[in-house]
Amino acid sequence: MRCPFCGNIDTQVKDSRPAEDHVAIRRRRFCPACGGRFTTYERVQLRDLVVIKSNGRREDFDRDKLERSVRIALQKRPVDPERIDQMVSGIVRRLESMGETDIPSKTIGEIVMEALARIDTVAYVRFASVYKNFQAADDFDKFVSELRPSAPAEE
Ligand SMILES: [Zn+2]
Numbered sequence: 001m002r003c004p005f006c007g008n009i010d011t012q013v014k015d016s017r018p019a020e021d022h023v024a025i026r027r028r029r030f031c032p033a034c035g036g037r038f039t040t041y042e043r044v045q046l047r048d049l050v051v052i053k054s055n056g057r058r059e060d061f062d063r064d065k066l067e068r069s070v071r072i073a074l075q076k077r078p079v080d081p082e083r084i085d086q087m088v089s090g091i092v093r094r095l096e097s098m099g100e101t102d103i104p105s106k107t108i109g110e111i112v113m114e115a116l117a118r119i120d121t122v123a124y125v126r127f128a129s130v131y132k133n134f135q136a137a138d139d140f141d142k143f144v145s146e147l148r149p150s151a152p153a154e155e
Pocket of ligand 1: 003004005007008031032033034035036
């Protein structure tokens with residue numbers, strides 16, 4: 001695994017442990033070249049998913065992007081970060097088990113809304129209000145950028 005700080009390829013694993021209720025393995029890594037420390041997660045990938053945007057473009061599914069949008073919706077909400085990880089993993093497992101490799105971005109949005117509705121109403125409303133506009137918009141990138149908090153950063 002390449003060091004994200006200095007680019008050295010020869011990094012060491014210092015510690016491995018289960019995370020997210022054994023859905024992932026969390027590894028603490030150390031770079032002997034620059035002393036940098038970083039964390040990687042290993043997860044089962046049942047299949048390579050492709051997102052079909054409403055304009056027909058295809059894009060590799062990006063778990064991090066999905067997670068970002070969920071975290072933005074949940075910003076400053078009293079939800080345990082571990083719970084958010086589990087929710088995102090659950091969403092990804094649902095997508096992977098749908099039996100299709102190609103998944104419309106609309107379907108992803110709907111599954112995210114369902115999941116959010118179960119854990120936090122405010123986050124659900126935030127996400128859903130952006131999602132409504134999003135249906136007329138073109139892609140998930142735009143969706144995520146519209147999810148940026150509209151409230152001032154300081155509360
Ligand atoms: Zn390094």
